[in-house]
Amino acid sequence: MVLTDEGDHLAERGRLILDEIGELADTLAARRAVVSGHLRVVAPLGFGRRYVAPVAARFRTLHPEVTLSLMLFDRPAQLAEDAWDLMLYVGHLRNSSLITQRLAPNERFLCAAPEYLARAGTPSRPADLVKHNCIALRENDEDVTMWRFHPAQRGKPVRIRIEPTLSSNDGEVTHAWALAGAGVIMRSEWDVAEDLRAGRLVRVLHDWRLPSADIVALLGARHGRSARTARFLELVHAMLTPPPWRRNSDNGE
Numbered sequence: 001m002v003l004t005d006e007g008d009h010l011a012e013r014g015r016l017i018l019d020e021i022g023e024l025a026d027t028l029a030a031r032r033a034v035v036s037g038h039l040r041v042v043a044p045l046g047f048g049r050r051y052v053a054p055v056a057a058r059f060r061t062l063h064p065e066v067t068l069s070l071m072l073f074d075r076p077a078q079l080a081e082d083a084w085d086l087m088l089y090v091g092h093l094r095n096s097s098l099i100t101q102r103l104a105p106n107e108r109f110l111c112a113a114p115e116y117l118a119r120a121g122t123p124s125r126p127a128d129l130v131k132h133n134c135i136a137l138r139e140n141d142e143d144v145t146m147w148r149f150h151p152a153q154r155g156k157p158v159r160i161r162i163e164p165t166l167s168s169n170d171g172e173v174t175h176a177w178a179l180a181g182a183g184v185i186m187r188s189e190w191d192v193a194e195d196l197r198a199g200r201l202v203r204v205l206h207d208w209r210l211p212s213a214d215i216v217a218l219l220g221a222r223h224g225r226s227a228r229t230a231r232f233l234e235l236v237h238a239m240l241t242p243p244p245w246r247r248n249s250d251n252g253e
Contacts, residue, residue: 036065039228040220042079043088044139046171046191047215048072051244052088055236062235066228074139074169085220086229088236090188091142091213101217101233104240107189108210110147111201116181123184123204126158133183136164137174147186149208158208188213193245215240 043052048070056070073079076087090106116133123129126149136144144167149158166182168174171191178185179200185192195201217233219225 034065035063035227035231037067037226037228039066039068039086039226039232040071040084041068041086041088041232042071042073042076042084044076044090044171045072045074046175047088047090047188051190051239052236055232055239059232059235063228063231068232081220085226086232087218087220089216089218090190092211093216093218101219102214103217103237104215104243106213106215106243106245108186108213109189109192109196109203110184110186110205110208110210111178111192111196111203112184113179113181113200114202116178116183117202117204119181126160126205126208129160129162129184133165134162135174135177135183135185136162136167137171137185137187138167138169139171148211149205150210152207152209186210190215190243190245215243 041052041056049072053070056068060066060068071079071084076089077093079087088103093100120132123132126147129147138144145162145164147160147162149160151157166174166177168177171187174185175187175191177183178187179195184204192201196203217236219229
């Protein structure tokens with residue numbers, strides 16, 4: 001089913017009217033020094049559960065006149081821009097024309113459980129990974145089987161095409177597989193820093209760096225500049241400063 005030309009025109013005009021009503025409500029609330037309205041926040045599954053959900057609850061306590069919906073997706077960047085007001089994103093965005101704000105640094109680490117490394121050996125260079133069981137997390141729009149490495153010192157970048165023995169679109173699943181000794185995983189430090197400190201996971205290929213995956217915020221086209229969006233973003237930034245995953249260690253090492 002598709003809209004007629006008249007339907008398209010009506011939908012576009014309706015969106016403009018709703019935008020104007022929303023802006024009017026924001027203006028009236030600002031005159032009362034009150035943050036109000038409905039805020040739509042989008043975030044990745046794992047990061048959203050661990051860090052964004054608590055902020056959402058805290059935000060509602062601070063601003064009771066705001067209603068908030070938190071939507072968690074494994075591919076949040078695929079959502080239409082008019083479906084959200086604020087998006088929290090982990091990693092690099094391709095060709096984004098949206099307003100972005102960097103919230104926190106986040107490296108990616110290659111790691112495995114001690115029992116797996118005792119059984120399969122520890123890779124000493126990226127090329128060794130072709131002989132290992134590798135676990136892939138299929139999220140965002142990245143080529144998850146192409147692992148890119150940059151030497152910590154001088155040298156040429158290296159790209160390795162892995163053949164994952166296990167893969168999933170859920171970070172908690174791949175994380176659990178790694179903890180169970182199923183193979184080598186590439187994961188953000190926000191997710192594995194605690195396991196690295198506790199020794200449940202061991203970082204491998206220390207002399208090589210993976211592309212970083214900073215935590216960024218994207219502002220929606222409709223209400224990205226509203227008071228409720230700005231206040232929520234301030235609360236998230238405060239929660240991530242300094243990054244919780246770096247408060248007790250130096251980059252998880």
